[in-house]
Amino acid sequence: MTQYMMSVYGPADYAEYGTYPSEEAMKQAMADTGKFNERLQEQGYWVFANGLAQATTATVVDGQGAEPVITDGPYLESKEYLGGFWIIEAPDLDVALRLAAEGSKACRGKVEVRPFQG
């Protein structure tokens, strides 16, 4: 079994309904994602999943020097940021890709699948 991170990226600035065009769209996506998460749990793929707060809430810390240096904002300046992710455990990439396709449909976003080391 390999663990995979399935990441979803979205725009830097959240609108009124986050990354969704309307309240209904947001609710529907949330409901679908919730159902997808339940399926992941039932079928034993689930390790962890959650959505992230806006990238503007991020803080970067560099603790390599004598004193930690703390900087406001995300590590990389970008138009799109990681908006949330799943960590799943699957027997192989084909299974992970199938789950990613389902997750993508549920959350209305592209999903990047990346294996963890070892």
Added chain:
Amino acid sequence: MTLIADAITRVYREEWARVVAGLARRLGDLDLAEEMAAEAFAVAVERWPADGVPPNPGAWITTTANRRAIDRLRRESRRDDKQQEAQMLLDDSPPEPVGVIEDDRLRLIFICCHPALGVEARIALTLRLVGGLTVAEIARAFLVQEATMGQRITRAKSKIKAAGIPYRVPSSEDLPARTSGVLAVLFLVFNEGYLASAPDQEAVRSDLTSEAIRLTRLLRVLLPDDGEVTGLLALMLLTEARRPARVSASGELVTLDEQDRGAWDARLIAEGQALVRERLVAVSSGRARPGRYQILAAINAVHTSARDIRDTDWSQIVALYDQLAAIDPSPIVVLNRSVALAELDGPEVALAVVEGLELDQYHAYHATRADLLRRLGRSVAAHAAYERAIELAGNTAEIAYLTRRRDQLGRPR
């Protein structure tokens, strides 16, 4: 001595994929499988001239490669390798039945053409691991440095390992889509050979076309019931059959209407047409609808059954293109259809269809327009279209042909 060398070459061509594929399953490591297979053939080159060719050369290579792999794992003697060694020594059994069709070579083809790999990586891996071409040969075929190609293959193999791309034939539900991905890779290899896209290259690279045909033949052995596999093989054979007539002695592309049909390869045509007939019977008797390769093969069967360009059944060809357009509404299909339409309904009708297409970056679009304009006596517009086609074309023989056509026009004033 040469007899032995020939035997080794033949065994290599016939057995390479099987040896690599079997090792890959037992070792669970493509890299090691490839290396051990190569070593085993190197041992054969050393020993066979003195010892003679063994009675079952394929089995000899496999056994030698297996022994080498065990030696290697013992030498490295890491714990997980020890475990693997134990497993390998035990595992002589056939693989567990997970896919539709059980053949290690089929697994190998599907892993090389996995959609999670980039297209260039798929092509390179397939030619290396299934085709047995050396990295240097593949690099030369695609005009990149050997080191670059080596890196491309290495990176693809590490992705397979790290991302857990499975070594198996896809489930029957995924099989059609995955097979069509494999066919796309084989067709790309064939086309690169048939119409080499780079300047300073031979116009037709028979090394690539014949390799593509060989691999498609193998795929047909492994998936005999897939109509598209048969269709692609037929398409390749009927296209390859015309190769001897396709480039003139002076290195210029010869278009279908001007080709010496006596120079076409009758044996390949017969084989290709028989495959098309086989598919026609299957399609007319069952539920299977023909896919794009079967239709393209049928179009080529019509072309190759005309002894003279004037005997071509253009209405049949237009009808087949209509069928193709129904499953593939791309402007390129419309463009190719217009060539047949020009023969059936005249260049004016065809030009009206062509003018609306959004294919400005495609050389064949301008070449087709140029030819239609030329036939309509619109020399100035034809001249400009030839210019644009020459600018965009990559194949040397095609550029030579287009240049002659352009220069045959009266000078625009």
